Amino acid sequence: MASIFGRTLDRKAFVESFELFAPTRIVAGDDSLGRLADEVGRFGRKCLIVSGQRSARLSGLIDRVTDLLTSKKIGFSLFDQVEPNPTTDTIQDGVDLARSEKVRWVLGLGGGSAIDAAKAIALMAVNQGDIHSYCAGMRPEYPPFPVVAVPTTSGTGSEVTAASLITDVKAGDKLGLVLPELFPRVAILDPALAVTMPENVTVDTGLDALCHAIESYFSRRRSPLTDILALEAIRRIVKSLPVARKDPENLGARSDMHLAAAQSGLCIANTGTLVPHALGYPITVRYGLSHGRTTALLTPAFLKKMQAAEPERAEKTGELLGARENPPQAMRAFIESLGVAPRLGAYGISEKDAEPFSRLAQGKQHIKNSMGEWTEDVLQDVFLKSI
Ligand SMILES: [Fe+2]
Numbered sequence: 001m002a003s004i005f006g007r008t009l010d011r012k013a014f015v016e017s018f019e020l021f022a023p024t025r026i027v028a029g030d031d032s033l034g035r036l037a038d039e040v041g042r043f044g045r046k047c048l049i050v051s052g053q054r055s056a057r058l059s060g061l062i063d064r065v066t067d068l069l070t071s072k073k074i075g076f077s078l079f080d081q082v083e084p085n086p087t088t089d090t091i092q093d094g095v096d097l098a099r100s101e102k103v104r105w106v107l108g109l110g111g112g113s114a115i116d117a118a119k120a121i122a123l124m125a126v127n128q129g130d131i132h133s134y135c136a137g138m139r140p141e142y143p144p145f146p147v148v149a150v151p152t153t154s155g156t157g158s159e160v161t162a163a164s165l166i167t168d169v170k171a172g173d174k175l176g177l178v179l180p181e182l183f184p185r186v187a188i189l190d191p192a193l194a195v196t197m198p199e200n201v202t203v204d205t206g207l208d209a210l211c212h213a214i215e216s217y218f219s220r221r222r223s224p225l226t227d228i229l230a231l232e233a234i235r236r237i238v239k240s241l242p243v244a245r246k247d248p249e250n251l252g253a254r255s256d257m258h259l260a261a262a263q264s265g266l267c268i269a270n271t272g273t274l275v276p277h278a279l280g281y282p283i284t285v286r287y288g289l290s291h292g293r294t295t296a297l298l299t300p301a302f303l304k305k306m307q308a309a310e311p312e313r314a315e316k317t318g319e320l321l322g323a324r325e326n327p328p329q330a331m332r333a334f335i336e337s338l339g340v341a342p343r344l345g346a347y348g349i350s351e352k353d354a355e356p357f358s359r360l361a362q363g364k365q366h367i368k369n370s371m372g373e374w375t376e377d378v379l380q381d382v383f384l385k386s387i
Contacts, residue, residue: 018223021180022266024149024160028189028259030251033150036065037072039186043146044104046075048125050094050118051109052082059196061152065109077101079121082110085167085174085284085291086117088131091124098125098145105146108184111205112156112165112291115149119164119182122147131166135175149184152193154244154257155205155292157212157265159187167285173360174281183269189262191255195248200290202248202257203338206241208292209261210234211299214317214331215274216267218306219369226271229263234320236260238334245338275374276302278366279383282357289347296335297344300328301385309372345387354383 003009027035040047047069051062057080069076079094098106098121106125108118122144124131134140149159158164164177197205213233216226240256247253280294307314307327318327321334335342358379361367367374 016224018225020223020225020270022160022269023183025186026160026189026262027186028262031190031192032188033064033190033193034068036148036150036188037068037074039188040069040074040105040107040148041072043148043185045073046077046101046103047105047107047148048094048098048101048103048121049076049078049080049107049109050082050121051078051080051114052084052111053080059152061109061193065107065150076107077103082114082117084111084113085165086113086120087167087169088175091117091120091131091166094121095124103145105148108147108149108158109152111151111153111201112158112208115147115151115156115158115184116164116166118147118149119144119158119184120166120177123164123177123179123182131177132168132175134179135166135177140179140181143181144179147182147184149187150193151187151189151258151261153197153201153205154194154254154261155208157209157261157268159184159189160262160265161269163269169285172282172285174285176365187262189258191251191258194244194254194258195251197248199245199248202244203241203340204290204292205261206237206244206257206292207296207335207338207340209257209264210237210241211276211292211295212264212268212273213237213260214299214303215276216264216271217313217317218310218371219271219274220371221271221369223270226267230267231316231320233260233263233267234317236263238320238322242337272365272369274302274366274370275361275379275382278361278364279357279379282360283344283349283353286353287347287349289349293340294344296331296340297342298382298386300331300342301382303327303331304385305372305378305382343387349387351384351387354380354387358383
């Protein structure tokens with residue numbers, strides 16, 4: 001019992017306690033890209049546009065964006081060299097250009113790789129030292145350049161998170177750069193920018209968003225607010241990812257997927273991701289299997305563990321996926337319904353990878369975020385059951 005304002009309160013009552021941080025201004029909807037120039041004038045007169053090597057240019061998006069910037073007399077330099085799963089070398093090239101061109105903010109335009117690269121370049125362009133040190137928790141001396149994110153895929157949620165994933169080719173793993181200063185200042189969610197995504201990218205990025213929502217729902221760091229966002233994101237993805245795959249120009253489905261990606265991004269910005277992400281990173285680096293697909297294929301076995309650790313949440317997840325009583329099977333069936341072979345073995349991954357990849361996952365924060373007991377043996381078991 002405790003006393004406050006003259007009242008005695010029952011401190012044994014259950015009170016939800018949590019923090020949630022989501023500082024990105026979200027501008028969403030039909031032709032929201034048209035509002036770009038109005039949103040960015042305060043960041044400075046020159047930006048670095050960071051994009052992938054082909055898709056943004058081919059679709060005419062770069063021209064549209066540069067026209068919008070020019071209309072408000074905002075200068076730009078273009079760094080269009082970001083590959084899928086950008087490497088530390090690519091980031092350094094972008095940093096060199098940002099410095100030599102004296103830009104003041106960074107516009108990430110494209111999929112999660114372009115936006116992740118934009119964040120890392122924004123940090124490293126104004127700070128000295130090795131990117132590995134910042135990944136290990138070193139605080140930057142100066143705040144990064146403001147980042148504006150314009151996603152053209154509906155998956156990573158990077159447009160609303162503080163994380164940037166960079167591939168360290170030598171270590172054979174992904175580095176996680178996570179700093180509160182890396183939240184983009186503005187995210188523009190224009191569903192029309194997603195309609196040119198090829199089918200496999202639509203599916204794989206959509207599966208990534210689904211995994212973010214599911215993992216968030218089982219995270220030790222979840223809250224009532226992330227739960228609402230996660231369940232709503234799962235519902236939208238189950239409904240609209242199959243439609244977006246079959247009918248790529250269906251703006252309603254694209255809008256649902258763009259929102260679901262941001263919803264699950266807001267979740268993981270606060271809850272982190274869990275075991276499927278940690279086990280999946282080395283597979284993506286070693287085998288080139290896309291991040292979203294890899295993570296999704298590890299999720300049925302993860303859900304099996306969650307049935308034991310958190311049966312009610314597992315049932316709720318199964319219900320949204322289409323089979324309340326069997327969440328792992330529901331996830332596998334959903335993956336298959338999207339034309340994706342649902343087991344890692346179909347992509348050349350074998351039992352011999354289980355031990356080294358589980359060892360790489362073991363020390364990661366993702367494991368600490370995961371409910372239940374996660375020894376290396378349990379991780380290996382999830383890996384083996386996914387092959
Ligand atoms: Fe992911």
